[in-house]
Amino acid sequence: MAFYKITAPDRKYTGEVGGIGFYKGVAECVDGGTHSAGLNYCRRKGYTVEALDGPAADQEPQDSGDGRPAKSAAKTAWVKYAVARGVPAEEAEKSTRDQLAERFASEGDDQ
Template sequence: MARFKITAPDGRFEGIVGGARFIEGATTVPEGHPALGYCQRRGYTVEPAGGQASASSAPVRPADADRKAAWVAYVAATSDLSEAEANDMTKSELIELADSEQ
């Protein structure tokens, strides 16, 4: 499976965005990770890691049993809601919203 390097606009950023942990402004995630779409829409640099390319970097819908953080990242990446707005919703509301937008 392809992996992607995401670089934050602030090269010193340390924290979690879209369920991905950034250290010194960068992280690497697998293809389909919810952070990919979210970060692409928010101006982060997203590029194949290790020279691997992928035809698709669309976010993959989390399983219903996945943690709320995965759902927040997915909804923020696939809707017009910000991560903060999605975080204010319950996990059940996030799942319902994702199902209604399919």
């Protein structure tokens, strides 16, 4: 599963394009499932599409020491973590980074 950052031509755009939610011209999504068509549309229409699985993603805080992403990690890291823990990809994508971090915050508390 690949993760992408998409930048809209209109840097102020907030809304949806092909099922992908943009805020102030920026969105993050997973390639596959419900976002494939939207991602392909963005590529064809001149949106900037950047893969987040490369070196830039490696510069993000990796984890909090117990396998969970650091609270300040990119949303894509939290989506990957949530999907690996059984959360449907579409549900994880619709959540904010902070919502995902809060959802899994108690996992490290019982160790």
